[in-house]
Amino acid sequence: MTQLRTLYEKIWDAHVVERRPDGTCLIYIDRHLVHEVTSPQAFEGLRLAGRKVRRADLTLAVPDHNLPTTPRRDAAGNRIPIADPESAQQLAALERNAPEFGVRLIGDADVEQGIVHVVGPEQGFTLPGTTLVCGDSHTSSHGALGALAFGIGTSEVEHVLATQTLLLKQSKTMEVVVEGELGFGVTPKDVALAICGRIGTAGGTGYVMEYRGSVFRDMSIEGRLTVANMSIEAGARSGLFAPDEKTFAYLEGRPMAPKGAEWDAAVAYWKTLATDEGAVFDKTIVIDAAEIVPNVTWGTSPEDVVPVTGVVPDPESFADASKRAAAQKSLDYMGLTAGQRMEDVAIEHIFIGSCTNSRIEDLRAAADLLKGRHIAAGIKHAMVVPGSGLVKRQAEAEGLDRVFTDAGFEWREPGCSACLGMNPDKVPAGERCASTSNRNFMGRQGPGSRTHLVSPVMAAAAAITGHLTDVRELMGEKRGEMVA
Amino acid sequence: MEKLNIVDGRAYPFGMKNVDTDIVIPAHWLKTISRSGLGKGAFEVLRKEPGNVFDDPEYAGSPILIAGDNFGCGSSREHAAWALADLGIKVVIAPSFSDIFSGNAFKNGILTVVLPQEAIDRLMEVAQGLNGTPDPIHVDLEHQTVTTQFQDRFQFEIDPFRKHCLLGGLDEIGLTLGQADTISAFEARDGGARPWLVPAVA
Ligand code: SF4
Numbered sequence: 001m002t003q004l005r006t007l008y009e010k011i012w013d014a015h016v017v018e019r020r021p022d023g024t025c026l027i028y029i030d031r032h033l034v035h036e037v038t039s040p041q042a043f044e045g046l047r048l049a050g051r052k053v054r055r056a057d058l059t060l061a062v063p064d065h066n067l068p069t070t071p072r073r074d075a076a077g078n079r080i081p082i083a084d085p086e087s088a089q090q091l092a093a094l095e096r097n098a099p100e101f102g103v104r105l106i107g108d109a110d111v112e113q114g115i116v117h118v119v120g121p122e123q124g125f126t127l128p129g130t131t132l133v134c135g136d137s138h139t140s141s142h143g144a145l146g147a148l149a150f151g152i153g154t155s156e157v158e159h160v161l162a163t164q165t166l167l168l169k170q171s172k173t174m175e176v177v178v179e180g181e182l183g184f185g186v187t188p189k190d191v192a193l194a195i196c197g198r199i200g201t202a203g204g205t206g207y208v209m210e211y212r213g214s215v216f217r218d219m220s221i222e223g224r225l226t227v228a229n230m231s232i233e234a235g236a237r238s239g240l241f242a243p244d245e246k247t248f249a250y251l252e253g254r255p256m257a258p259k260g261a262e263w264d265a266a267v268a269y270w271k272t273l274a275t276d277e278g279a280v281f282d283k284t285i286v287i288d289a290a291e292i293v294p295n296v297t298w299g300t301s302p303e304d305v306v307p308v309t310g311v312v313p314d315p316e317s318f319a320d321a322s323k324r325a326a327a328q329k330s331l332d333y334m335g336l337t338a339g340q341r342m343e344d345v346a347i348e349h350i351f352i353g354s355c356t357n358s359r360i361e362d363l364r365a366a367a368d369l370l371k372g373r374h375i376a377a378g379i380k381h382a383m384v385v386p387g388s389g390l391v392k393r394q395a396e397a398e399g400l401d402r403v404f405t406d407a408g409f410e411w412r413e414p415g416c417s418a419c420l421g422m423n424p425d426k427v428p429a430g431e432r433c434a435s436t437s438n439r440n441f442m443g444r445q446g447p448g449s450r451t452h453l454v455s456p457v458m459a460a461a462a463a464i465t466g467h468l469t470d471v472r473e474l475m476g477e478k479r480g481e482m483v484a
Numbered sequence: 485m486e487k488l489n490i491v492d493g494r495a496y497p498f499g500m501k502n503v504d505t506d507i508v509i510p511a512h513w514l515k516t517i518s519r520s521g522l523g524k525g526a527f528e529v530l531r532k533e534p535g536n537v538f539d540d541p542e543y544a545g546s547p548i549l550i551a552g553d554n555f556g557c558g559s560s561r562e563h564a565a566w567a568l569a570d571l572g573i574k575v576v577i578a579p580s581f582s583d584i585f586s587g588n589a590f591k592n593g594i595l596t597v598v599l600p601q602e603a604i605d606r607l608m609e610v611a612q613g614l615n616g617t618p619d620p621i622h623v624d625l626e627h628q629t630v631t632t633q634f635q636d637r638f639q640f641e642i643d644p645f646r647k648h649c650l651l652g653g654l655d656e657i658g659l660t661l662g663q664a665d666t667i668s669a670f671e672a673r674d675g676g677a678r679p680w681l682v683p684a685v686a
Contacts, residue, residue: 017670018663022644026660028670030681038562040517051657054667057683066515086515093517104685125684137560137584153562153584155591155656163660165667167645201502202554205583235557237583258680266680301502322501322552420511441506441558443529 030130038135042158069412114388117355124254128243144224146243180289185472188223189455192230197305204236299330349433350382354419357436358387375408376466487653495548497611504558523570556585
């Protein structure tokens, strides 16, 4: 009898170049995404050692973190200089390194440019059953398409560039099962936050997650990308979805996806990858879809999740002393008090973007709520940053840009932007942002900034009212209008 | 890479839990294009607090850091390891580490030692000093021990391959490039089985 295997084990087994006696494996890497922040020192290392890139044909470079989200070319097509000298230097390093080592670069002003984790799937560079790496922890996103994808550090970037392999130990497996149907106004982001809240930021450490159950089967590819993206916030380096008909439909015809007979052979192979019935996971987490509501974070860790209808927790309510101290520290930083209603928390900034929620479905959902409405007087700044130039173009073709700008939002060029504030898009100290990104760490959106993680529709709702708001009430109004 | 075996000296009694890499080195320091000089940004936010251990002259240049549970969680930035290395840290001792951080530390010649919380509590006391001034801690990679002058002796586990590389100062890329033929054989085999994978980028 052949052994029953999970999706993860099948991908792993297919990529073992060599197994060492201690269990470490040399794993072949099929796809490597490179951006400007974590690659300069890797290319520097290759250059110093006189080494080459082994498989430039499996490597794709895209700048995203540092780029300003304001226009990048003037009317004559010349580059508008980047004000921050360090950002300019990193971008220049990538523009120098990629051609020197024969790596294809999507340039800062190309329509295909965007956040690496949006670009990979969009171009069909990300494929099911592949191993995919990038020097960025949110590489877990690509697991939405059934790729074993994980973030690596710069030394590993250098290792992959030089050898197209990595030395790895096999992870344990965890299945995260969500069965049932998501309620009205509940989005994939709320599911991801619910998982972080349930298992904590270290809950998945050492595991590769596989998302299973009806909610994930019914979820769109873009929703799956949101969920897989946040696997790392729950401690898992990778999160996987079994490739299915939705995956194939999403990928077919993408520029870098296989074509013709190769496509057919690929699909036939991808269909064999699903976890075998009866295969055993090392750990199982089960969440009832009916229990998931629109969520927000109150603290400075993605596990600090409460329903938007809830209150700021009392640090004293945590069992463990270090958690109590951490919670108090978070509340001091966030300027919140125990027992305060989340819906009473006033917001000054809105950020819709990041590799978690900047794809067309995210923008459509937010725009749908904003149509005919305007941001509240207390909102100092609201901004939409599409995940890629192609998302931006599509949104403009649908008129979404007008909906956003009419509502008082700024409509920007693609990039990471205020997700981590490496470019000029920052939240000022002490001010509060409802953000569709994935991390609410201290200082993440700028020194002293306060972040509340939410879904795109929840960000839109907060923009309309000026405080954290249960989007279901606003959607209810809309639904009422439609019925009337 | 520099060889590492015996590390002897004072240790920063840090101990904070769930320290993410944004705390180790804030994102605005990621803008460098070289590996050196990041020690200045290490623990930048915490260093704004008066009396923090990192600016205490008693600990300047300490080669050891005693940390709390889940050290190095969050972003995969290797700058966290570079910042610690630039600060002169050769060993981090904690009850647990994020997987990515411990891998990055190893690749930059930093030893991560996992010890139970009781051992960490004791090492924190020693690092703070039992008689007013900090007492040294002795780490021996060859024998996989952490000892103090007060008869404490803690044994730790380490992956044999990592130990071998750290002791010998071996560069991982050079080791793997030595297996180029095995990698080529895999590519030939896999290219037959999954021809659609190549090239990804036309
Ligand atoms: S959008 Fe944010 S999380 Fe995603 S890659 Fe960019 S900085 Fe990282």
